[in-house]
Amino acid sequence: xxRILVADDEMILRMLIVDTFEGLQYDVQEAEDGSxxxxxxxxxQYDLVILxxxxxxxxxxxxxxxxxxxxxxQLEILMLTAKTQERDKERMTAVGxxxxxxxxxxPLELVALVEEILG
Numbered sequence: 001x002x003r004i005l006v007a008d009d010e011m012i013l014r015m016l017i018v019d020t021f022e023g024l025q026y027d028v029q030e031a032e033d034g035s036x037x038x039x040x041x042x043x044x045q046y047d048l049v050i051l052x053x054x055x056x057x058x059x060x061x062x063x064x065x066x067x068x069x070x071x072x073x074q075l076e077i078l079m080l081t082a083k084t085q086e087r088d089k090e091r092m093t094a095v096g097x098x099x100x101x102x103x104x105x106x107p108l109e110l111v112a113l114v115e116e117i118l119g
Contacts, residue, residue: 007037034058
C-alpha cells in the first residue's frame, strides 16, 4: 500500500483530500503545518507528499529545503498552491517538487494525478 502525507494548514482541505482517497489503496496521513510535515517526513517513509506552498511555522518550500536529499530522492512531491507564476514554479522545482496543482482544484483531478504519479 502506497503511503501519502497531506500537509496543509486548512483542516477542511485536508479532510476533503483524505475523504477523496478513502477506499482507495493508499495510506493517507496528515500534517497541519510545515514543521509537523517535516517531522513526519523525517520519521516515516512516504511515497508521496501533497504539500501546501503557504503554511504557518514553515512553508512547503522551507520543508523541502530542510528535508535531506536522501529523503527527497525516495519521495514524490506534489505542491498544492495558489502561486502559479513561472518564478514560483521554478522555486518549487529548485527544491525538489516535480508536480504542481493549483488551488482550487478538483478532487477527481487530484486522484487522477496521484494515480499517474504513483502508478
